[in-house]
Amino acid sequence: MSKEEFVKGLKFLLVAYNKEFTQEQAEVWYKFFKDEDFELYRTAIKNLISKEEYMPSIAKVKNEIAKLKTSEIPSAEDEWNEVLNTIRKFGSYRQKEALENLKPYTAYIVKHIGYLNICRAEEQTWNKKEFVGEYNALKDREVEMLQIGTNNLKMLGVSND
Numbered sequence: 001m002s003k004e005e006f007v008k009g010l011k012f013l014l015v016a017y018n019k020e021f022t023q024e025q026a027e028v029w030y031k032f033f034k035d036e037d038f039e040l041y042r043t044a045i046k047n048l049i050s051k052e053e054y055m056p057s058i059a060k061v062k063n064e065i066a067k068l069k070t071s072e073i074p075s076a077e078d079e080w081n082e083v084l085n086t087i088r089k090f091g092s093y094r095q096k097e098a099l100e101n102l103k104p105y106t107a108y109i110v111k112h113i114g115y116l117n118i119c120r121a122e123e124q125t126w127n128k129k130e131f132v133g134e135y136n137a138l139k140d141r142e143v144e145m146l147q148i149g150t151n152n153l154k155m156l157g158v159s160n161d
Helices: 003-016 023-033 038-051 058-070 076-090 095-101 104-113 115-120 125-147 152-156
Strands: none
Touching (some): 023 058, 038 058, 076 104, 076 115, 095 104, 104 115
16 A cells, blocks of 8 residues: 555554554554555545444454455354265265365365365264364464464465466
């Protein structure tokens, strides 16, 4: 984002919280947000103003931006249902095709649990519990990695495509 866009968002934040920044403080903040999309930055600030009583920190704003970036990642429950539908469609003999049909997060976790373990289980309660736990942990880690400017899926060797 441009420095002008950044200043516009920062002024909105400062006015909302009746705060003032020195030039040095604004420069520090800009270093953390210069690579962010302006619309995400602006939306994050508006969201925080509507729910935070006190002026948010850089980390809070980065966290809100990360949550916005990951908001389109489906829920664990929806993805578990997709796993079950994929297993019904491809069965235990077409594992490669089935995994290619799943989203990267989902395929990564299914490989970890074991595709065949899921296929052969008569009762899916424990597989579902493990899947949901791992999926939510991976999603939370993705938010954290986006906050600091790293993509978790790339670190794990999982493609975003």
